[in-house]
Amino acid sequence: MTPAALSAHVKATARRLGFDLVAVGPATPPEHGAEFEAWLDAGHAGAMRYLERGRVARLDPGRVLSGARSIVAVALNYFQGLDAPGPRHVARYAWGDDYHEVMEPRLKTLVDDLSAAAPGSQGRAYVDTGPVLERDLAARAGLGWIGKNTMLLHPALGSYFFIGIVVTTAELEVDAPLPDRCGSCTRCLEACPTGAFPAPYVLDARRCISYLTIELRGSIPRALREETGGLAFGCDVCQDVCPWNRRAPVTREAALLARELPTLTELAVLSDQTYRERLRRSPLKRARRPGLARNATVALGNAKDPEAVPTVATALADPAPEVRAHAAWALGKLGGAAAVDALERALAGETEESVRDEMRMALAAETRRAGHGD
Numbered sequence: 001m002t003p004a005a006l007s008a009h010v011k012a013t014a015r016r017l018g019f020d021l022v023a024v025g026p027a028t029p030p031e032h033g034a035e036f037e038a039w040l041d042a043g044h045a046g047a048m049r050y051l052e053r054g055r056v057a058r059l060d061p062g063r064v065l066s067g068a069r070s071i072v073a074v075a076l077n078y079f080q081g082l083d084a085p086g087p088r089h090v091a092r093y094a095w096g097d098d099y100h101e102v103m104e105p106r107l108k109t110l111v112d113d114l115s116a117a118a119p120g121s122q123g124r125a126y127v128d129t130g131p132v133l134e135r136d137l138a139a140r141a142g143l144g145w146i147g148k149n150t151m152l153l154h155p156a157l158g159s160y161f162f163i164g165i166v167v168t169t170a171e172l173e174v175d176a177p178l179p180d181r182c183g184s185c186t187r188c189l190e191a192c193p194t195g196a197f198p199a200p201y202v203l204d205a206r207r208c209i210s211y212l213t214i215e216l217r218g219s220i221p222r223a224l225r226e227e228t229g230g231l232a233f234g235c236d237v238c239q240d241v242c243p244w245n246r247r248a249p250v251t252r253e254a255a256l257l258a259r260e261l262p263t264l265t266e267l268a269v270l271s272d273q274t275y276r277e278r279l280r281r282s283p284l285k286r287a288r289r290p291g292l293a294r295n296a297t298v299a300l301g302n303a304k305d306p307e308a309v310p311t312v313a314t315a316l317a318d319p320a321p322e323v324r325a326h327a328a329w330a331l332g333k334l335g336g337a338a339a340v341d342a343l344e345r346a347l348a349g350e351t352e353e354s355v356r357d358e359m360r361m362a363l364a365a366e367t368r369r370a371g372h373g374d
Contacts, residue, residue, distance in 0.1 A: 209228050
């Protein structure tokens with residue numbers, strides 16, 4: 001096949017496999033490689049050290065697959081509507097099944113089909129797990145443009161879609177990239193609860209709620225806990241306010257539709273067994289059991305509902321120190337006699353000094369509150 005015919009063939013195959021968009025670009029070094037390196041050097045990746053480990057490979061697809069000539073970028077829509085029923089403490093992309101399990105088999109089929117259509121060619125597929133700059137490669141292929149919130153945007157699909165990348169040694173006819181259509185709009189930057197955008201097109205992951213609730217292990221910085229609001233896994237704020245998402249179509253993929261997920265109350269006291277059973281095939285498993293329980297106690301504290309005190313008090317006995325510490329913080333926010341009693345009893349038996357500090361600060365906060373008659 002000619003490059004043009006091969007490109008048409010792979011696009012038809014991708015659509016048959018259920019992908020909503022498909023575009024083809026060159027397998028040359030990403031356009032914004034220098035910006036990526038500057039972003040890493042500035043520390044914006046936080047504790048995501050795997051990005052640093054894969055730095056060199058991400059700067060050239062040819063290091064991922066020798067002889068790489070083309071990139072096939074696909075999109076799979078997961079949007080269910082702005083007012084769709086779903087767990088509001090969970091980012092929309094995680095309402096359904098794990099997207100890796102949905103996309104990876106299809107991408108493998110796409111690679112196999114491409115290898116058959118272009119004998120002798122090789123290919124590798126990635127869904128945000130490999131050393132490639134997916135959004136940069138996808139944008140250059142014409143799958144969308146990178147918006148000011150660093151999300152990939154498409155005029156017909158908005159930004160609520162997953163990206164899949166196929167690196168191939170086959171020569172395909174490439175598509176033209178799309179122009180940046182964000183214009184003067186800064187709604188995403190202004191809406192971010194934690195101020196995670198130091199500049200347009202720059203995300204400081206260390207302040208991003210998605211990073212804080214999914215990637216970060218241990219303690220969420222105290223200065224950012226209130227700003228995470230009622231979220232326990234991920235964040236959609238910068239996408240929800242984007243004008244390009246107003247008319248985004250609803251997904252056709254049944255596996256991505258909202259499933260029944262644990263409530264905040266259930267997550268705060270999540271056991272290992274419940275974690276394995278209730279979250280089987282769910283993206284929430286990435287945050288791990290202690291992380292989910294930690295996030296839920298913070299969200300319950302931010303809600304300031306006195307009825308949450310018994311649940312959060314139970315979390316003071318969690319085997320993970322980070323859960324106990326954040327439960328103590330949450331009880332300090334909830335306040336009241338029951339919260340104080342739970343904190344004092346837990347403090348008497350707590351051996352982890354960092355947790356004891358959180359308990360003391362929570363008790364001190366309640367003392368100040370009582371002194372002011374709040």
